[in-house]
Amino acid sequence: QPTPCEEERGPILIEALVPGAGKTYLAKRWIERTDQKETSIIVCPWNALVTDCIKDGFTSITLHELVGKIAKDEFTAEKIEKKAYKIDGVTHIHFEEVYLYSARELSWIRNFMLKHKNISYTAAGDPGQLEPVSQQLSADSDAWHEMFPRRLTLRVSKRCSGADRERMHKLCNELRDETKKVVPTLKAAGLREVNFADLTEEDAAYPHIAARRSTVARVDHWAHIDWRHISRGG
Secondary structure (H helix, E strand, C coil), rough: CCCCCHHCCCEEEECCCCCCCHHHHHHHHHHHHHCCCCEEEECCCHHHHHHHHCCCCCCEHHHHHHHHHCCCCCCCCCCCCCCCCCCCCCCCEEEEEHHHCCHHHHHHHHHHHHHHCCCCEEEEECCCCCCCCCHHHHHHCHHHCCCCEEEEEEECCCCHHHHHHHHHHHHHHCCCCCCCCCCHHHCCCCCCCCCHHCCHHHHHHHCCCCHHHHHHHHHHHHHCCCCCHHHHCC
């Protein structure tokens, strides 16, 4: 059994009830303040996030690279071996967006942490994250995060203030309520419903928020159109 002192230094999971609460910012600043930037690794679920961390001067890799796994090819029986990342000299590992991982991937993290107990660990994620596609568990999905016994919950969004902050907090609380329908909830929050046909070239320069994946894909495709080519009549 761990001693009280060991428990105080045990793995910690930083959660947030609202977007922009500062999960990643807090983790990065802690790494810097403890002089571990050169000996830490930030592990991310996708490559674009890895790139963002590298731009900030951190060593960052994907989970698959850390544990030496590859994405399986369902159409071939060929088994490809991949070496795990060398962690010589590493003192701390931070796992980003940990709620995005499937139970299988979380087992990789758990086994890695059990094998390398000399390293300290943190993680960050949104407990309201959608379950991985096609995952069906017989137990509460949060049980798979038991390797992070300590939880720090951030409750205030840093992206906005005043009335906008209260509005965001209210919207997030209502979206977590599964008894309420999403579209009426968004409309009640004052979000404007935009007709896709009304989007213009000028709108393509701004970020967009969509409630449904099908709309996300459609807007993303539209925003990457070569508008200069269209304006020339090509």
